[in-house]
Amino acid sequence: MPQDRTELDHQKWMHRCIQLADLGKEWVAPNPMVGAVLVHDGGVLSEGWHHTFGSTHAEVECLRGWPGEIPTGAVLYVNLEPCAHHGKTPPCADLLIERGVKSVVVGLQDPFAAVAGKGIARLRAAGVDVRVGVLEAECRWAQRRFLTSVEVERPYIILKWARTADGFLDQQPRISRTVQRISTPATDTLVHRWRSAEQAILVGSRTVVNDDPSLTVRLVAGRQPLRVVLDREGITPAASHVYDAQGPTLLFTGLQRNDISADQFRIETDTDPITCILEELHRRSIRSLLVEGGAELHTHFLRSGRWDEVRVITGSGKFDRGTPAPQMDGTAAMRRTSDTDLIELFVNPMSPITKDLQIDPEWHL
Ligand SMILES: NC(=O)c1ccc[n+]([C@@H]2O[C@H](COP(=O)([O-])OP(=O)(O)OC[C@H]3O[C@@H](n4cnc5c(N)ncnc54)[C@H](OP(=O)(O)O)[C@@H]3O)[C@@H](O)[C@H]2O)c1
Structure with missing residues (x-):
């Protein structure tokens, strides 16, 4: 009409x-x-x-x-x-x-x-x-971050990973404890912008052990989000970048760590870690969470249904052997290119927030 x-x-x-x-x-x-x-x-x-x-x-x-x-x-x-x-x-x-x-x-x-x-x-x-x-x-x-917090009482959850053209998150066996590059420098800058738009970034313990990521906003001017680590067994080394002074960190742990200065939150063994993390972040008025992997952590979020957006970056290189990237069902709601990388956006059709959302057709990543 x-x-x-x-x-x-x-x-x-x-x-x-x-x-x-x-x-x-x-x-x-x-x-x-x-x-x-x-x-x-x-x-x-x-x-x-x-x-x-x-x-x-x-x-x-x-x-x-x-x-x-x-x-x-x-x-x-x-x-x-x-x-x-x-x-x-x-x-x-x-x-x-x-x-x-x-x-x-x-x-x-x-x-x-x-x-x-x-x-x-x-x-x-x-x-x-x-x-x-x-x-x-x-x-x-x-307004999806604020609305999720007020209406669903948890942060808005974005899962993000980069995979090679042959579908791996990393290359195995590992030869050094450092982040392996999959995306182009232009996409890396974009990811730093994504980071600064969210209030917290979460990684799994094996990602810290294998990659030693900094999780800081370095390539753009922007606010540093809270770095969040899930490591109930205490396997992450105290000398990891996530525990340095470049930004605040919150560790979800099963045992008190006296060798790091990060803020710590105790998880009981019989508690679901995702529920525990989301409740604590919500209590801290954190409206959005960017989950940066690895594969197991992403898979737990996907299976629990507690996610709103997934952003998948596909680079042009291949690793041949490594940790397989999670598989997304359904078609991407949005596809963009960044230099030679493909970026796909998926929204959760079951999420109380994204199921009825209309994505801005000018979504500029
Ligand atoms: N390309 C990328 O975008 C990207 C990004 C990140 C990582 N990676 C790669 O991924 C690799 C690591 O991935 P990964 O799958 O081996 O390990 P991971 O996901 O980094 O670590 C496993 C995580 O799963 C958590 N977990 C265990 N049971 C759970 C449950 N029931 N609910 C929720 N969480 C639970 C563990 O917590 P507890 O430790 O407390 O048990 C741990 O934090 C690294 O080598 C890295 O290179 C790639």
Whole structure:
């Protein structure tokens, strides 16, 4: 059905809000990503976005950019419901009312209990015209980390691995304790961007033993996520990079380690380690987790059904012998190339978050 001009305009400006919100991706968590645009007569008066955790909200920044009177007919677009509570900053809904904004278009109602429709209700009670649900599916995709945390009470889970063209994660037998390169330098840079967009990175004990990865963000400017290691038996050497001072580390262990300075969380032998990790990360307000392998750890996540996205990088080289990469059922929702590597994105059709999500067709990795 053809859409009218107003609806297309709403979508255009909501799309702009999502683009602005995305600028904060690496810095705002555990806050949601929000962008706002003030529009009048088809032109932008002002824009704003949430830059870092605890900083000025997008709507406030947007209105600060237009200190004059709000013209009649101006519309404020925002991808997430304006807040109605005193958090680190005063309620945005009150500011919109005070500044005389008469029309607001919201992408998504905020599921966070302190807001959850109260911002919209407060605006309407003050006579503001509020439209909710423009590009709602796209807004949910952009906000998937925050939504998973609030709605499912666990971090958003991305499993990521690189495999050779003949399907191996590594080459065996090992000759040195170092990461074996599968992807190109361009893809490595991309992976560092992925890392800085998530709040935690998890690896298995044998990956630390065999590869000694650093799990740091080095190739791009960005926030260093919490490094997380699962090693109940204490097989990872104390001199491993993951226990160095380049970033914080949390070790899930069955026994207290006195030879490392990393934060430690005790796992009882009768507990499922994945449940334990997800509960503890959620308790720490960690909204997203990038699992970087190896094969066994990925397989446990896949079998448990607790994953939202899988990103598979396929390089052009071959190893002939090694640890086989996990097999994905179904077709990739998205395929991209990065130099000579293929990157595929799978979304979990059973995940309460990704099953109804609409992936941004412009997904830029
Ligand atoms: N190409 C890539 O992208 C990539 C990435 C990472 C690693 N690798 C390669 O993968 C190899 C290591 O892989 P791997 O499969 O041998 O070992 P791994 O996955 O690194 O280590 C096995 C992990 O499985 C965990 N585990 C055991 N039982 C579990 C359960 N019931 N639920 C959840 N987790 C459980 C273990 O925990 P406990 O130790 O506590 O038992 C351990 O952390 C390395 O040689 C490395 O080169 C490749």
